[in-house]
Amino acid sequence: MSMPPPPSQPPSPQPYGGPVPPPQQPGAFGAPQGFPPQGHPPYGVPPQYGPGPGGWGQPPTGPPPKKKLSSGAIVAIVVGSLVVVAGLGYGVKAGLDGVMGGFPEATHKLVVPKTLLAGEYTLASDLSDSQGKEIEDTPDFTVKDATAAVGQYDGEDDSVLVLSGLYGRIKSGSSTRSSILRGAATEKDSKLVVGPRDFTPAGYGVTVRCQVTTTGSVLDRTNLPMCAWGDDNTAAAVALVTLESASGDPKDIDLEDLAEKTAKIRAEVRKPITG
Secondary structure, eight states, X not given: OOOOOOOOOOOOOOGGGOOXXXXXXXOGGGOBTTSOXXXXXXXXXXXXXXXXXXXXXXXXXXXXXXXXXXXXXXXXXXXXXXXXXXXXXXXXSOOOHHHHOOOOOOOEEEOOXXXXXXXXXXXXXXXXXXXXXXXXXXXXXXXXXXXXXXXXXXXXXXXXXXXXXXXXXXXXXXXXXXXXXXXXXXXXXXXXXXXXXXXXXXXSOOOEEEEEEEEEETTEEEEEEEEEEEOSSEEEEEEEEOHHHHHSOGGGSOHHHHHHHHHHHHHXXXXXXXX
């Protein structure tokens, strides 16, 4: 007698008794149906369109780097502002008393201290005997017995402060003050963007005139805020440039604050002549 065929083998159960799912058929781009295509987020995660940070091979973008200050260029402009301005320079060794009249007595001088503004700025270089020589050797019949005082100071966050001045016997301090600022505005590649304004900081007894110029190429210009004073014995310019003021809107620069700082600096560097 022939034996009946054995019964067909039932499918192997999955763990926990579940049936084995049927094999998946390839879907689009060769991915199995029922699964998200390669590179897509899993189910339940909303899709994101466009590149995220670093998408398409690009690094994440951030704010543009702040402009690095050129202290050498700042020194050159501030020193140059005290040289030749429409025939009026600084640093003559003798004046024309018979034509110009008498000169005031020499009672005060300028010094270049190690720090300024209560230690906020530290002397990086005393340039009185180098760049200052150009100031002293430029003829000016309105100044007698002039001696230069020039210092470059460094502050926090790459800020640069330049003091450039002279002391002697000055015929008209207010005219000298105006000429200093005109000199800065007429330096090569300089442009006056905020015109001169006068300030009288409380408690210092001096009028300070301030302005903003820009310098550099058309595509890379730096703001240069500057204040100046002039009296019978001393005249000087103070330029203070920070990373923020160098590349911001020049009209946003606080000249009143710079004028007060300039008056404080004048009190620190203007000393009586003794002996």
